[in-house]
Amino acid sequence: MTAADADEEVAADLAERVRDGELRLYELEDHTDADTAAMARRLLLERETDADLSTVGDYSFDASEASGTNIENMTGAVQVPVGVVGPVRLDGEAAADEHYLPLATTEGALLASVNRGCATIRESGGATARVLKSKMTRAPVFRVEDVAAASEVVSWVRANEDRIREAAESTTSHGELVELTPYVVGDNVFLRFGYDSKDAMGMNMATIATQEACELVDAETPASLVALSGNLCTDKKPAAINAVEGRGRTVSADVEISAETVESVLKTTPAAIAEVNTRKNHVGSAKAGSLGFNAQAANVVAAAFLATGQDPAQVVEGSNVITTADVRVDEAGNRSLYASVTLASLELGTVGGGTKLPTQAEGLDVVGVRGGGDPAGTNADALAEVVAVATLAGELSLLGALAASHLASAHEQLGR
């Protein structure tokens, strides 16, 4: 009997025991290694449903690398097609020159679109990008007796920011508390903690540090902690507080494109693109009651997140993007298109979470930002700048396509 056969026998036996109610689905790792446990689950599911899970089971990493760290009840892996766009040419503070960017998606035409935007940007000498803010937030909610107590707690917090910082930072070697804002609603006190989490996306760090700080507040004031997250963070929900104040990185990118380049690459004019941007991204989004004033930022953010091991649920915040597009005329009367994107709350990292998985780490390597930066934070800054420029590329290309009226036909050809 080969080793593989032996594993399969173990797996079959475990699947049987789950079916018989002897074991629970999540207990399999207690009885075998992670790969065999995943196999057992596939066997179970294949019997309970009509599924054939052979490709899900065909993954390229040790299950033990992911199981328990990134996933529970693991059965295998989903494979999402990945491609590459670029090079993205940019003048950033952390990233410069040229970077390729991998994008993973199943939406036909997306990479072609972004790539066309990248070409437009390259043709214009590159985009400029800047990280304007950087902080990961966590906002616990406390219960107090009444608004008088709420007011006291707020005063205490303001007077004891040093002690709170000390408590929070005692839990982390690299995180720094950079913001602490109290909000009161009746007998609820919310404290929004913001941390510089360097190259980590920072949610776990922020959660653990905030937990420690909460214990201090809970002990020293009349406030009682109700929930470590009180939704003013705001994590994975569309929320104005993120669009206004930022979360993760707030990053802008822009480019100025000559009328000639707009014409030759995008087959339209600066004025036509500016008009589409105004009517669609500004007026349309305004009328929709939107927090996203852009064409397809989430497409680029989602694809970049998947390819580099970020949390796809944070695409929600990643869509808080304002795109601007205006015609500029220089003193000689030459017309150009100035376009920008500002991503208010781009939450990403180059360490931790999904970034360590093999295909995702390879994605970070393509950009050149795997692991911690030197100085700390610069790898995540660089990734944010590159993603911002790719988002700009996606906007330029889609606005251009709309201006030139071929959205539907492009989909007819490429989508399905």
Added chain:
Amino acid sequence: MTAADADEEVAADLAERVRDGELRLYELEDHTDADTAAMARRLLLERETDADLSTVGDYSFDASEASGTNIENMTGAVQVPVGVVGPVRLDGEAAADEHYLPLATTEGALLASVNRGCATIRESGGATARVLKSKMTRAPVFRVEDVAAASEVVSWVRANEDRIREAAESTTSHGELVELTPYVVGDNVFLRFGYDSKDAMGMNMATIATQEACELVDAETPASLVALSGNLCTDKKPAAINAVEGRGRTVSADVEISAETVESVLKTTPAAIAEVNTRKNHVGSAKAGSLGFNAQAANVVAAAFLATGQDPAQVVEGSNVITTADVRVDEAGNRSLYASVTLASLELGTVGGGTKLPTQAEGLDVVGVRGGGDPAGTNADALAEVVAVATLAGELSLLGALAASHLASAHEQLGR
């Protein structure tokens, strides 16, 4: 020379030609098969960057299945760990009894959390779920001369809904136009088209049908089409119009859980969970200016989307979820927890897009909803109901954990 060696040689040559500027990155499929083209891109990237792309290159499907349909500039695939939760027990209209649900994520503790919620629901006899609305929308923006013309166009559209429907539906064998709402802002006329797209997510269908309808409007009225999407759709942006009026499926799920079950499975009380829900999901989200009044809906939606081939950028709309949690007392004085989730704009399908890729199709098979339903639309309805119940499970588990104060410690153990 083996076939593999031959392919590698071809790939190396193509990579060389791209580097030399003879070919562009996206032209490789014109010169070789899709797998070799992907290999060529990997070789190029490996040389241009420090990346080793061996695991990205280790995918389990023919590149030709994805390349050009789901992706351009393909280099391989990203592997995202997938696990399974459930069985999800529910009384829906399209789904009933029990379903397993695959979830793909890299966020430790997520599946454990959802699974604990599923157990709570099973213990309570299952959840109830209903799809309340179903339509995929597209909202072009037209330019008119002034508000008098805008008013005329609106009148014409209202009077000619039949002709518009005929035009739109001429492009599709299965889609039906079920909504057509005009909105005016100055010299902009937006028409929000809503289609019953059956088992398809429906964006491509809606785009193509709307394009045809727009040509009619453009020809018969003073309105000129500016952009096929005017952001009142609203696709992949957080927008109140989706939260209020819905997009894709609007689906609710709920469950009533006895105090005993809350105590035994979630280690807390109905009142404590209701309090967390009020302070965090209602008051906190209200204060944050949010369109998402929930704890972690996007986590579940994102993970289910990845595992079943949906568009992860549409997690944005998937986060428009309101969670309610209240204590109920029956006539005998027995207390229970009533909890519900309402997903206003869950956009998904069981045909088209990423659903055909092998690992994703296997995911749909696990749920039992691969391909078109009978009658049409019921597979996507069923998937929506199952995802809604899983979202409810995630809410119950996280609210319970917060109520029992172990969020941070759970992360310390499971996350990294």
Added chain:
Amino acid sequence: MTAADADEEVAADLAERVRDGELRLYELEDHTDADTAAMARRLLLERETDADLSTVGDYSFDASEASGTNIENMTGAVQVPVGVVGPVRLDGEAAADEHYLPLATTEGALLASVNRGCATIRESGGATARVLKSKMTRAPVFRVEDVAAASEVVSWVRANEDRIREAAESTTSHGELVELTPYVVGDNVFLRFGYDSKDAMGMNMATIATQEACELVDAETPASLVALSGNLCTDKKPAAINAVEGRGRTVSADVEISAETVESVLKTTPAAIAEVNTRKNHVGSAKAGSLGFNAQAANVVAAAFLATGQDPAQVVEGSNVITTADVRVDEAGNRSLYASVTLASLELGTVGGGTKLPTQAEGLDVVGVRGGGDPAGTNADALAEVVAVATLAGELSLLGALAASHLASAHEQLGR
């Protein structure tokens, strides 16, 4: 003893009895006429506080006209300075040619600003205005057992719209039910009723008609009425549902102004105004998470509301205004400014409420829209059109002033 002295004696006696706890403040009208009751309250307040209420007591109407109808616990009247702007020249559907508009405010520079805008519009041949939607809404909330019951109730409502309409309309001689939209959130069913209330603002009519309809729904379905208003109306709260779907009148006004007129009247250029509008009203409002994309619409709406007897609390909805401003170039190369305002939810009437009070009725007479129109609804439509054009005038003037950089100095001269 004169009659006045006698009244004063009665009032003094009543004030005494309130102070002694024999009578309550609101019971005075049971013991004397409305004017003497108001006097009694003034006497009481003058003794209890240091106030001298002589000007509050110097009002020009019979207290009995207002007391109990428009106010309780009446003490007199507040006097708000009123002026006039115009003539407002417009091409509307209900209003045409020229109308003066009274505006009541205490904010210096407001009327001067609006008046300058009116001059700009007159100079350009007048504005165009159109009422695009008209309905007053009320949205009760019902409690149901679970989402299955919610789904049933929605189905029943859709199938029984005729019966519901009949019930609602049985309470009103002129109101018509023109919209009935169900919304579900877990065990909550909201029904948004929209009525054509003709020349009335319509809240009372809508409330009474909806109450009747609710009794039918309550009797025939498992739903139980919890509150006649469930905040999806939405009355007097900033809410996207109003900005998107409208409430009261949705009305647009626009004008095209030659570059010469922009220069001569507003002392700036079309491009400068368009730039201010983009940066402030579009980008700034987008970044602020706003539902109002305008410069000062609420100022004009509030002042017109006060002068014509509308409800000033509905200025909240009146501020849901999008202003657009673009440069247009005709075929001969002549440049002009196209500017528009779209008021999504302007709630006003020419009958009922405060419109019957003497100074307010005089205000309606200045516009020429006092009382019911012929056909019904046209007076309120005309008022909406005039207010929209005045709002446009306010926008033009303030955008022009900002473009020409004299906001602060204008305030220095005129404000205090």
Added chain:
Amino acid sequence: MTAADADEEVAADLAERVRDGELRLYELEDHTDADTAAMARRLLLERETDADLSTVGDYSFDASEASGTNIENMTGAVQVPVGVVGPVRLDGEAAADEHYLPLATTEGALLASVNRGCATIRESGGATARVLKSKMTRAPVFRVEDVAAASEVVSWVRANEDRIREAAESTTSHGELVELTPYVVGDNVFLRFGYDSKDAMGMNMATIATQEACELVDAETPASLVALSGNLCTDKKPAAINAVEGRGRTVSADVEISAETVESVLKTTPAAIAEVNTRKNHVGSAKAGSLGFNAQAANVVAAAFLATGQDPAQVVEGSNVITTADVRVDEAGNRSLYASVTLASLELGTVGGGTKLPTQAEGLDVVGVRGGGDPAGTNADALAEVVAVATLAGELSLLGALAASHLASAHEQLGR
């Protein structure tokens, strides 16, 4: 000829000259006193329209007190019925014990409703109120070349906050710059200035001080001022930035009411009120995409604003109110209702603007807060606390009425 006759003759002559186009409507004060100018306008309007403006002309102050300061093109005054509620019993930081509050409105039933709430609060020993934040904001928008320049400007602003403060405060004897927050969107830099404006509402002070600060920024950085207000202020528009961060005063008020009092005064139960609050104010407002989670806060704010000389257009921000209502059970098992209101952005003052007009000043005297406080700011703080408690009273009463199901019938009796 009496003086009055002489004035009338002058007025008639001026009206004639306006009609003949010799004079403009706004130039009359150049030719006569303010009262006669107002009379001339009334004569003109009476001839041009069918209006009789005799009650508008019957005002109780010298036109010269208002004309040019509070109004232009003055014709007279609008009289709004005013009544009184209270006493409002409260424990605030600036206000204590009992205060009467005048409310001006034309909406029948409003004062009765608020007064019933005041009685409920008095019966419960009074409410608690706290001002949590206080600042008036102005946010100019600057144009920069690109995002690199934007980043530089932000850095300069952060490094030069002292110089900016000095410039801003040089224009004011009492205002203090307490906040300065930069926001970037592409080539737009917004600076949100927040001032402690003491007893003044503060808009004019903030505008003038910010103008001075802008000149410094404009001179020292590559930024060019485009508009003194860039809509991130946000003045008189519904905007999340105000709801989240506050503008004017952020003030909370709350009360705990025994079940007995709820029963005896409001004729319902704590649980019924809590249920209405959840379904209507929380879930309904959430579904509506609202920034106001309350029942009728704007009614109370608007009526108090009118009666005390505030700016009614700022009722928009005044409606950013979250109401909470929960059942509390003490250790002995006694049930009570805890209710609170939090007004995020209540903009008011006791000096300047409309507060100096006679009837409005009398209104402030009723509350006991006319003019500047000692120490400065305490009068406006006290007014804010009183208005907050009255808002709470309005919420309690309306929630109680809804819970007891008599909204419509109350309107049938009292409204018209």
